[in-house]
Amino acid sequence: LLPYRGANLEDLYNGFRRGPDDLAPSEISRLVGNEAWTFVRENPLQALQLAMQKLRLLFNNLELPINDQYYFFTRYSPVLRWPLPTFGAIAAMGLIGATVCLKQWRKLLPIYLLILSQIASYTATFVLSRYRLILAVGLILFSAAWLGWCAAALRTRKYGRAAISVLACIGIAIWSYTPPGSFHKEDGFGQQYLMLADVYHSRHNYAAAERAYRQALEENFLPYRGNLRIIRIAAAHQGIGDMLAVAGRWTEAVQSYRKAVEELGTLTRPIALAQLERIRESLRSAEQNMNH
Numbered sequence: 107l108l109p110y111r112g113a114n115l116e117d118l119y120n121g122f123r124r125g126p127d128d129l130a131p132s133e134i135s136r137l138v139g140n141e142a143w144t145f146v147r148e149n150p151l152q153a154l155q156l157a158m159q160k161l162r163l164l165f166n167n168l169e170l171p172i173n174d175q176y177y178f179f180t181r182y183s184p185v186l187r188w189p190l191p192t193f194g195a196i197a198a199m200g201l202i203g204a205t206v207c208l209k210q211w212r213k214l215l216p217i218y219l220l221i222l223s224q225i226a227s228y229t230a231t232f233v234l235s236r237y238r239l240i241l242a243v244g245l246i247l248f249s250a251a252w253l254g255w256c257a258a259a260l261r262t263r264k265y266g267r268a269a270i271s272v273l274a275c276i277g278i279a280i281w282s283y284t285p286p287g288s289f290h291k292e293d294g295f296g297q298q299y300l301m302l303a304d305v306y307h308s309r310h311n312y313a314a315a316e317r318a319y320r321q322a323l324e325e326n327f328l329p330y331r332g333n334l335r336i337i338r339i340a341a342a343h344q345g346i347g348d349m350l351a352v353a354g355r356w357t358e359a360v361q362s363y364r365k366a367v368e369e370l371g372t373l374t375r376p377i378a379l380a381q382l383e384r385i386r387e388s389l390r391s392a393e394q395n396m397n398h
Contacts, residue, residue, distance in 0.1 A: 157229045159286070164228050165201070167194025167283045169235035172329060176235060177291040178298040193235075193242065198279035200245025202271055203252030220244045296325035300338060303345050316349035333373055337381060340369040344385050347392065356396035363389035 146153040169176035180186040204221065207214055224241040252271070259268040303318035322342040327335045347362035363385055370382045 160229045160233050161225065162281075162286055163233040164225065164238060164241070165197045165282055166286055167192050167197070168285060168289060169193070170233055170289070171294045172234055173297060173301070174236055175294050175298045178295055193238075194279060194282035196242060196245045196249055197282045198275045199249035199252050201248070201278055202275045203245075203248030203250070203255070205274075206255045206271060207248065207251050217244050217247055221248075293326060293328040296322045296327040296342075297330065297338060299325060300342055300345070303342075307345065307348070312349045312352050316346060319343075319345040319349065333375065333378065336369050336373060337378055340366040340381065340385070343369065344381075344388065347385075347388060351388070351392055351395075354395075356392050359392040360389065360396055363392055 163170060171177075176186070200221075204218065211218060221241060221244040224238065224244070228237065228241075252275075256268050256271065259265070259271075299318045299322035303315045303322065306312075306315035306318055319342045323339065327338050330338060343362050343366035347359045347366065350356075350359035350362060366385045367382065367389065370378050370385070373379070373382075
């Protein structure tokens with residue numbers, strides 16, 4: 107957690123209220139850590155099930171997003187659309203490679219520890235695609251080792267061993283490429299369009315920014331829910347209002363600012379109040395220009 111001054115846990119966990127405002131980082135870490143251990147002690151089987159789900163996500167081919175959405179970027183990057191090996195292939199080959207290299211574990215101990223530390227970290231916390239880049243490094247090394255092992259097995263005519271390892275790799279690949287749960291590749295596009303609009307805005311491409319802000323409202327903002335989702339919806343309405351104001355379309359700008367205010371009207375946390383004050387200032391300015 108990276109809390110900001112004035113944060114309350116309600117800002118980080120929808121509907122989760124604890125303690126006074128202005129919690130220090132150490133206080134938030136201690137509070138959330140205690141809640142986590144309490145859950146594990148009271149629900150050991152459920153905690154184990156969650157850990158197994160996260161282990162599956164960790165080695166799944168799916169690229170789980172938050173601020174960076176791999177599948178959104180493929181719309182704009184030809185390189186990402188090339189038929190290159192994805193994480194699922196690397197995971198399958200890397201796990202088999204780690205198995206066939208076990209006899210050399212002392213020599214390869216740093217790589218094994220790297221992989222095990224990543225597994226421990228993310229089964230205990232949560233999985234995002236960008237977080238497992240370090241894990242990919244170890245898996246790529248073991249993938250290369252496995253390909254070399256297969257080549258050596260074929261040269262020495264140990265076809266049975268090579269075939270068994272290939273079949274095992276295929277089995278792991280099927281497990282890795284099987285989609286988990288109900289996640290859709292378009293989930294989270296709202297956040298991506300919101301950030302894209304901000305980039306267009308910073309480059310003074312106001313028409314493109316307005317289109318992107320409007321598109322953000324057509325998409326969902328997963329994994330953000332509750333208050334965090336409302337804050338982003340309000341930001342999109344505010345962005346539309348800003349673009350309309352630049353174009354001198356004051357009546358429409360006022361309408362967009364009012365929609366943003368309505369979205370934030372029920373929130374009382376510091377981050378929402380600060381955003382609300384900025385929007386109200388923009389609204390007052392737009393109303394004055396509209397009346398002139």
